[in-house]
Amino acid sequence: xxxxxxxxxxxxxxxxxxxxxxxxxxAGGTTLVDLMREGVERPETVVDISGLPLRDVVxxxxxxxRIGALVTMAExxxxxxxxxxxxxxxxxxxxxxxxxxxxxxxxxGNIMQRTRxxxxxxxxxxxxKRDPGAGCxxxxxxxxxxxxxxxxxxxxxxxxxxxxxxxxxxxxxxxLLGPDGRRQVPIAEFLLRxxxxxxxxxxxxxxxxxxxxxxxxxxxxLQSGYLKVRDRQSYEFALTSAAVALHVHGGVIRTAKxxxxxxxxxxxxxxxxxxxxxxxxxxxxxxATAAAKSADGASPLxxxxxxxxxxxxxxxxxxxxxxxxx
Amino acid sequence: MTAGxxxxxxxxxxxxxxxxxFVATTTGTAVGAIMxxxxxxxxxxxxxxxxxxxxxxxxxxxxxxATIDNRxxxxxxxxxHFGLTGSKKGCDAGACGACTVLIDGRRVNACxxxxxxxxxxxxxxxxxxxxxxxxxxxxxxxxxQDAFQCGYCTPGxxxxxxxxxxxxxTGSPEEIREWMSGNVCRCGCYPKIVxxxxxxxxxx
Numbered sequence: 322x323x324x325x326x327x328x329x330x331x332x333x334x335x336x337x338x339x340x341x342x343x344x345x346x347x348a349g350g351t352t353l354v355d356l357m358r359e360g361v362e363r364p365e366t367v368v369d370i371s372g373l374p375l376r377d378v379v380x381x382x383x384x385x386x387r388i389g390a391l392v393t394m395a396e397x398x399x400x401x402x403x404x405x406x407x408x409x410x411x412x413x414x415x416x417x418x419x420x421x422x423x424x425x426x427x428x429x430g431n432i433m434q435r436t437r438x439x440x441x442x443x444x445x446x447x448x449x450k451r452d453p454g455a456g457c458x459x460x461x462x463x464x465x466x467x468x469x470x471x472x473x474x475x476x477x478x479x480x481x482x483x484x485x486x487x488x489x490x491x492x493x494x495x496x497l498l499g500p501d502g503r504r505q506v507p508i509a510e511f512l513l514r515x516x517x518x519x520x521x522x523x524x525x526x527x528x529x530x531x532x533x534x535x536x537x538x539x540x541x542x543l544q545s546g547y548l549k550v551r552d553r554q555s556y557e558f559a560l561t562s563a564a565v566a567l568h569v570h571g572g573v574i575r576t577a578k579x580x581x582x583x584x585x586x587x588x589x590x591x592x593x594x595x596x597x598x599x600x601x602x603x604x605x606x607x608x609a610t611a612a613a614k615s616a617d618g619a620s621p622l623x624x625x626x627x628x629x630x631x632x633x634x635x636x637x638x639x640x641x642x643x644x645x646x647x
Numbered sequence: 648m649t650a651g652x653x654x655x656x657x658x659x660x661x662x663x664x665x666x667x668x669f670v671a672t673t674t675g676t677a678v679g680a681i682m683x684x685x686x687x688x689x690x691x692x693x694x695x696x697x698x699x700x701x702x703x704x705x706x707x708x709x710x711x712x713a714t715i716d717n718r719x720x721x722x723x724x725x726x727x728h729f730g731l732t733g734s735k736k737g738c739d740a741g742a743c744g745a746c747t748v749l750i751d752g753r754r755v756n757a758c759x760x761x762x763x764x765x766x767x768x769x770x771x772x773x774x775x776x777x778x779x780x781x782x783x784x785x786x787x788x789x790x791x792q793d794a795f796q797c798g799y800c801t802p803g804x805x806x807x808x809x810x811x812x813x814x815x816x817t818g819s820p821e822e823i824r825e826w827m828s829g830n831v832c833r834c835g836c837y838p839k840i841v842x843x844x845x846x847x848x849x850x851x
Contacts, residue, residue, distance in 0.1 A: 421754050
């Protein structure tokens, strides 16, 4: 591990000043420490932000929720307001990682976590994300777990967060504070597709700090949930996943929020599926015809062609689970 | 419940050799290997001065202070500086759970925890789980259920299981399996581990 100096920020302005000087924020540390040990991350200064007052979950005026960036995954999953209003968020969190890691990792850090692509994590392999211009060993390598949506010639790595898929479905907002003040960025714009610069993964500037994730007010009652398909039953990243939230009123779907995980270079919002659902009455055939659109535009690689069909089935099954109508 | 359990007592005679002192005093080459492993992090930093920090924390009820290379994990602090070798290094990457300890009552992976961050923290390791000579209920349950073969993952399993019971995630074998999934057992003792957690949870 590359040597680093360690500082502990006592308040938010101090953290931002240290971040602006090039310090690397550490919250739960579950991604950063691992990658530092691998030599993938080599910060000169690590700024501990765990003492900052960003640990609240509060209801917003219109019926949404604001989850502080330092709320742990375990705390967010268990929070009564999260469980009551957005089960899809609780479920995505509890299907992530392990109980130990969820006790450590923060919500802000979760969406900042870096890909599990093995070539990214191996400093001897070519990786444009780790070393811009080096090439992509995954594209012609073993790519069973990689993306079928949103990839570029430069990068085919998936975004591996589960809760970010729920956030994408719900159209959450990332709240940031930095040297130039506050910003709010929709999660779909915060997480960047690789295009020609896969090393740039987030819309976040020097010294900017995530302060909270805000879940919007949505029509009630809202049924929601998360389904994750993987090689083993627990403690594994998704091959495919689906986050679904539906508001049905008068027997008609009025609001549909759907996103997929494990398949995209970013959490993959499915607007074509949503549009197909809105205005329709829930039925088995509706779930099937809507889910059939979930892999539109997919470009599978040599080893992950199975994900195309698996994605459609995952979305269909989760629409059926959330929407009912057996 | 398995019959014929051994009594739930820890060895108390300080003159008895521990496995580690036994190994260290009988194999000179092994001692060298341990020393090298303990200082590999510092060696990676080359000759340049390596940033270090003084940290004070409570481990199993005892206040401890050490000046450590900032890169030191809690796991290495426990094992290499404090001689608490119960917590095991399996993967050193947060993937196996063998290093599970409690920080301020919550189970975490010690290998992914930078020790420099733990000023004032309260750490409990497998060595601190028993109440004096009285085994923790889950330690006894692991013996009763014969919930191990090689034993390497066992300290992490027991600390994690104790937390799992405290958290209340023991309502069914399925729930125990899910909430214990962060602890991997290469010997495949999962059915007996689940039974041990059930036994200890039932006795609460």
